[in-house]
Amino acid sequence: MATEAIERAKQHFADLIERQLSRVEEMKQQQDWTDYGKLKPIIIGIIGGDGIGPYIAEEARRILEFLLNDELKSGKVEFRTIEGLTIENRAKHNKAIPDDVLAEIKKCHVTLKGPTTTPRKGDPWPNVESANVAMRKELDLFANVRPVRVPSQGIDWVFFRENTEGAYALGSDGLDVTPDLAMDFTVATSQGAERIIRVAFEHAKKNGINKVTLVTKANVVKTTDGKFLKIGQDIAKEYPGIECDDWYIDIMTAKLVDEKRRTQFKVMALPNLYGDILTDEAAEFQGGVGTAGSANIGKQYAMFEAIHGSAPRMVTENRAQYADPSSLIRAGAFLLSHIGFPEKGKALEMALDICGQYEKRLVMTGRSNGATSKEFGDYLMEKLEAPELEKKWKAFQKA
Ligand code: IPM
Ligand code: MG
Numbered sequence: 001m002a003t004e005a006i007e008r009a010k011q012h013f014a015d016l017i018e019r020q021l022s023r024v025e026e027m028k029q030q031q032d033w034t035d036y037g038k039l040k041p042i043i044i045g046i047i048g049g050d051g052i053g054p055y056i057a058e059e060a061r062r063i064l065e066f067l068l069n070d071e072l073k074s075g076k077v078e079f080r081t082i083e084g085l086t087i088e089n090r091a092k093h094n095k096a097i098p099d100d101v102l103a104e105i106k107k108c109h110v111t112l113k114g115p116t117t118t119p120r121k122g123d124p125w126p127n128v129e130s131a132n133v134a135m136r137k138e139l140d141l142f143a144n145v146r147p148v149r150v151p152s153q154g155i156d157w158v159f160f161r162e163n164t165e166g167a168y169a170l171g172s173d174g175l176d177v178t179p180d181l182a183m184d185f186t187v188a189t190s191q192g193a194e195r196i197i198r199v200a201f202e203h204a205k206k207n208g209i210n211k212v213t214l215v216t217k218a219n220v221v222k223t224t225d226g227k228f229l230k231i232g233q234d235i236a237k238e239y240p241g242i243e244c245d246d247w248y249i250d251i252m253t254a255k256l257v258d259e260k261r262r263t264q265f266k267v268m269a270l271p272n273l274y275g276d277i278l279t280d281e282a283a284e285f286q287g288g289v290g291t292a293g294s295a296n297i298g299k300q301y302a303m304f305e306a307i308h309g310s311a312p313r314m315v316t317e318n319r320a321q322y323a324d325p326s327s328l329i330r331a332g333a334f335l336l337s338h339i340g341f342p343e344k345g346k347a348l349e350m351a352l353d354i355c356g357q358y359e360k361r362l363v364m365t366g367r368s369n370g371a372t373s374k375e376f377g378d379y380l381m382e383k384l385e386a387p388e389l390e391k392k393w394k395a396f397q398k399a
Contacts, residue, residue, distance in 0.1 A: 002178070009177045016170055020187055026140075027191035033299050034109065036339040041078040044335070045108030047085050049131075051310030053114025056325035059377045060112055060332045066381055067336065067344045077339075080108055087117040091125045096134030096172075105135070110339055111303045112332055115310040129172040132305065136163045141296035141303055142192065143199045144275060145334070148282040148292060151397040154263040155285055160200035161275025163296055165192045166224070168272045188224035188271070193231040199297075200269035201239050212236070214246040215270035215278065228271055249274040256281055283307060291356060293330030295338065302338055304331035314366060324364040325373045326356050329380065350393040351383040358396035 036042055046061045048054030061079060071077040084101040092098075097105070105111060116131035135141065144161035167186045174184035197214070204212050214232040216225035229246055236244035247255070249270070255261045256278070270278065283292035289308045296303040306327035314320050330352055337345030355362070355376070362371035362379050371379075383389060 005178045009175055009183075012173075012175050016173060016185060020169070020189070024189050024191055027189065027195070030140075030195075030299055034301075036109070039109060041075055042110070042339050043078050043080060043108045044339075045080045045082045045105060045111035047082045047105070047111055047113040049085055049114030049116040049310060050087050051115065051117065051312040052314050052320045052323035053116065053310055055320045056306065056323050056328045056373055057112065057114040059325040059373045060328045062377055063329055063348065063380060064112070064332050064336070067348060067384070068341070071341075080104075082108070082111065085113075085116060085131055087119070087125055090128055090131065091119075094126050094128060096129035096131055097138065102138060106139070106301075109301065110335055111301075112328065112335055113303055113305040114328060115306055115308060117310050117312065133168055133171060135303055136296055137169075139296075139298055139301040139303065140164060141298040141301060143196055143295075143297040144272075144279075145199075145203075145295040145297060146275075146279045146282070146292060146307070148279070148286050150285050153259070153285065157265055157282055158200075158203060158267050159275055159279050159282065160196055160203070160267065160269045161279060162192060162196040162228075162270065162272050163275075164272075165189060166272030166274075186221070186224050186273075188227045190227065190231060193228045194235065197228075197232045197235050197269045200267050201235060201242060204242050204267045205239060209266045210241065211243045211245070211264075212239075212267045212269060213252075213265055214244065215249055215252050215268055215274055216246065217249050217274070218246075219248060225271060232269060249278070253278060253281060256285075279307070287357065290324050290327050291330070293327055293332075293334055295331065295334040297338065302335070304335040304338075306331055311366075319367055321372045321374070322364070322366050322368065322370055323373055324366065325376060326352055326364075329377075347384060347389060348380075350389055351380050354383055354389075354393055354396060355379050 046057050048057045065072060065079065068077050082104050084098060089098055090096065118130040119125040119127050121127055142164045144163040146159040146161060148157045149155060165187045169187035170185040174182060176182050200212055214229055216229045218225040218229040280289055283289045286292060292307045294305050294307045308327055311323065314323055333345045333348035336348060362376055364370050364376060
């Protein structure tokens with residue numbers, strides 16, 4: 001029995017290694033970054049997802065169409081709705097992303113994606129891989145960029161979470177070796193670590209930020225985190241104007257709640273799972289995961305999403321129209337900046353800050369005693385059209 005189990009495990013492990021080695025080869029061949037300036041049209045896919053997803057995605061699309069009105073008319077951008085990335089359809093095909101849906105997604109240059117249900121052991125759904133994780137892998141969206149800002153507290157962070165490796169690379173490919181022994185795997189590659197850390201340093205350099213923090217647990221997870229840290233320290237040498245420090249994830253998690261210390265952090269680069277956890281904690285200071293947006297960026301494709309879940313109960317309780325669309329709309333702001341409209345992206349972020357954090361004329365409660373997504377969308381558009389948006393935003397920040 002044991003010998004058989006070991007043989008099976010060896011074969012499984014051999015398959016995993018083979019796949020990861022071919023991924024390394026693919027990374028070595030990687031092409032240049034997409035130049036959106038040269039594309040006409042830039043195709044923007046809107047993926048509703050599950051639960052409240054289609055409701056908030058509809059609102060996000062309305063805002064983007066409003067801001068890209070001229071570009072829509074001139075044919076510079078085109079919107080497409082991608083159907084079928086729902087848990088029902090994924091369960092039907094027993095696949096994280098059904099093939100025809102993936103093909104449609106790949107026809108878009110960028111996508112804005114609502115939350116998707118992630119099944120786990122014991123759920124009524126087949127235990128397929130998370131659609132987010134699958135999309136990140138399929139489209140090689142290696143950089144998960146998550147900014148968190150709370151100006152009144154001096155918090156201005158950008159997390160660069162590695163998005164295709166670490167504990168997630170083989171998260172759905174672990175092995176029950178015997179009924180008593182379960183094993184998962186974590187992966188780090190030189191190419192994978194280098195590209196995410198480089199993006200973090202380049203962001204710092206471009207934005208005049210003088211510090212990048214590497215977060216690992218390299219004292220314990222010596223091989224993979226050790227590689228990530230070592231590569232980070234090597235890359236840092238190429239950026240003499242930028243200080244590079246490193247922290248372990250446990251103490252880093254603690255320091256984010258230390259009011260005196262946390263303002264020293266600026267740009268953070270970290271492996272997948274630590275990035276997942278730390279960015280939820282970080283978003284909490286800004287008002288919770290419902291307020292944060294997330295960019296998943298690769299050289300060829302990019303996907304922008306909310307970082308909260310699909311809240312299926314809001315749909316069964318008939319209150320999906322009260323869902324807060326801010327997180328997905330913020331992701332839409334990142335999308336605008338990414339495809340070459342940074343002023344529009346910035347304006348949308350300012351409007352979101354004013355409506356959601358400062359002025360708060362409408363309150364989203366998720367219930368009928370609060371505003372609807374559509375009312376919030378109208379409120380945003382009113383701010384976007386009002387004169388002196390930036391002046392107001394700056395005044396609010398000082399207050
Ligand atoms: C996130 C989410 C996903 C992740 C889940 C839904 C698979 O928590 O985007 O942070 O773990 O990456
Ligand atoms: Mg998460």
